Amino acid sequence: MGFSELGLSEEALRAVADAGYHQPTPIQEQAIPVVLQGRDVLGTAQTGTGKTASFTLPMIDILAAGRAKARMPRSLILEPTRELAAQVQESFKVYGKYHKLTVALLIGGVRMEEQERLIDRGVDVLIATPGRLLDHAQHGGLLLGGLKVLVIDEADRMLDMGFIPDVEKLVKLAPPLRQTLFFSATMPKEIRRLADRFLHNPKEVSVAPPASPAETVDQQVIYVDAGNKRPALRALLKQHEVSSAFIFCNRKRDIGVLTRSLVRHGWNAGELHGDMSQPARTETLESFRRGDTKFLVCSDVAARGIDIQGLPFVFLFDVPTHSEDYVHRIGRTGRAGMVGRAITLATKPEARYVGDIERLIGREIPLGTVAGLSEEEPDESEKAGSRRRKTSDKNRNSAATRPEARPKEEPTSRPKEESEGDVAQAPKPRRRRRSSDSPGNARAESKAEQKSDSPVVGLGDHVPAFLLTRMPGDTEQETEKPPRRRKS
Ligand code: AMP
Numbered sequence: 215m216g217f218s219e220l221g222l223s224e225e226a227l228r229a230v231a232d233a234g235y236h237q238p239t240p241i242q243e244q245a246i247p248v249v250l251q252g253r254d255v256l257g258t259a260q261t262g263t264g265k266t267a268s269f270t271l272p273m274i275d276i277l278a279a280g281r282a283k284a285r286m287p288r289s290l291i292l293e294p295t296r297e298l299a300a301q302v303q304e305s306f307k308v309y310g311k312y313h314k315l316t317v318a319l320l321i322g323g324v325r326m327e328e329q330e331r332l333i334d335r336g337v338d339v340l341i342a343t344p345g346r347l348l349d350h351a352q353h354g355g356l357l358l359g360g361l362k363v364l365v366i367d368e369a370d371r372m373l374d375m376g377f378i379p380d381v382e383k384l385v386k387l388a389p390p391l392r393q394t395l396f397f398s399a400t401m402p403k404e405i406r407r408l409a410d411r412f413l414h415n416p417k418e419v420s421v422a423p424p425a426s427p428a429e430t431v432d433q434q435v436i437y438v439d440a441g442n443k444r445p446a447l448r449a450l451l452k453q454h455e456v457s458s459a460f461i462f463c464n465r466k467r468d469i470g471v472l473t474r475s476l477v478r479h480g481w482n483a484g485e486l487h488g489d490m491s492q493p494a495r496t497e498t499l500e501s502f503r504r505g506d507t508k509f510l511v512c513s514d515v516a517a518r519g520i521d522i523q524g525l526p527f528v529f530l531f532d533v534p535t536h537s538e539d540y541v542h543r544i545g546r547t548g549r550a551g552m553v554g555r556a557i558t559l560a561t562k563p564e565a566r567y568v569g570d571i572e573r574l575i576g577r578e579i580p581l582g583t584v585a586g587l588s589e590e591e592p593d594e595s596e597k598a599g600s601r602r603r604k605t606s607d608k609n610r611n612s613a614a615t616r617p618e619a620r621p622k623e624e625p626t627s628r629p630k631e632e633s634e635g636d637v638a639q640a641p642k643p644r645r646r647r648r649s650s651d652s653p654g655n656a657r658a659e660s661k662a663e664q665k666s667d668s669p670v671v672g673l674g675d676h677v678p679a680f681l682l683t684r685m686p687g688d689t690e691q692e693t694e695k696p697p698r699r700r701k702s
Pocket of ligand 1 (some may be wrong): 215234235236237239260262263264266390438521
């Protein structure tokens with residue numbers, strides 16, 4: 215099917231042709247005609263599938279007729295992070311170049327007064343992060359009663375970041391007679407319940423099973439000693455003649471250490487994480503996009519959903535403890551049908567998380583090698599360890615899954631409440647401060663990252679000391695302690 219069969223205007227088609235697109239992606243094929251009909255959409259799609267254009271293109275045509283009134287935006291797009299919001303704004307520039315729509319970005323880290331001036335003039339498309347938007351709405355500077363179209367994007371990420379209460383408040387301020395487009399990379403129960411409340415008779419469109427990694431990404435896992443990870447990474451960069459890559463770490467402090475180490479060894483590297491100020495984040499990303507910075511050492515929180523055209527490589531310096539993060543990390547490469555490669559560096563104790571990931575994605579990740587370094591391959595029992603240990607921990611000590619029974623420094627790279635079963639059993643979402651978008655997302659993101667500042671151990675798997683005592687006949691890995699971090 216070609217773009218011309220989707221019902222888009224001549225102007226939109228011209229903009230698409232200028233962008234160099236020949237064929238709509240599956241999500242575009244399914245969603246665009248439905249959105250143009252005025253129907254609600256419930257979309258399961260990851261970033262990298264062409265999801266943004268699937269809602270921006272028809273919105274541009276829907277909003278082409280009519281004028282915005284002061285302080286009453288005609289459409290609203292909610293994004294979990296400032297980077298994603300800025301990326302959607304870019305899409306409107308690209309796809310809306312033959313239209314005269316006013317588009318405004320409302321994100322934390324920018325002065326409220328400047329944003330108020332924009333809103334006062336009247337905007338057709340408002341793209342915002344929830345916290346900052348709610349600040350404006352509650353100050354009376356922004357009226358959501360005129361919304362024709364409401365987009366809630368990356369809903370599962372909103373849940374991760376504790377934004378859902380804000381989203382619910384915002385939806386209450388929107389008129390009941392509106393068109394709602396709701397997208398999520400995954401569809402856990404909590405998200406589906408929200409969708410049921412926000413959407414009216416939606417058309418469901420789904421382009422990839424919730425947790426399947428992009429088909430085009432060539433994946434490998436390489437087992438190395440903890441102390442060998444940095445040399446291994448450098449060797450791999452040379453071995454594969456990598457021109458540019460994202461390098462993901464689980465812990466924020468490792469991002470700085472690794473970046474400095476790479477720079478010391480002559481690599482052109484920068485860092486990106488939620489503790490950085492917004493201008494610093496924007497500048498780092500821009501520098502990477504321009505090609506001035508070649509390697510970006512980053513956290514999940516900062517890099518999720520970021521679209522860098524033609525990124526050839528992603529390295530996972532640590533194995534993510536939440537399997538779904540793996541899918542998002544590798545999804546930075548191999549986007550929009552291009553070939554990409556993802557190499558994970560794992561230690562033996564991390565094998566359990568590799569096992570979890572393989573169960574989630576339904577396939578084994580091939581083992582790779584790194585020239586000149588000794589690799590240690592775990593046996594199958596190590597990969598199976600995670601599931602076994604979780605079950606037996608439950609039996610031993612059910613309190614271990616409660617927040618108060620967890621170690622103070624949680625090893626997870628994102629909040630626990632995410633997609634782990636029923637809301638009623640999940641820990642209460644952490645309260646967010648108002649004005650939390652200023653410095654906002656950064657604070658929420660930083661909090662999420664703070665949790666990951668500890669060695670890679672089980673998910674709150676508190677194992678009583680007596681169980682760790684080595685007994686005759688115990689295997690090595692069952693009593694193994696998490697690796698100590700070495701200073702570089
Ligand atoms: P998204 O999933 O919206 O983040 O889009 C991922 C990437 O795909 C972006 O770089 C888009 O520019 C690109 N893209 C979107 N639609 C198409 C298309 N029909 N053909 C080729 N590339 C596309």
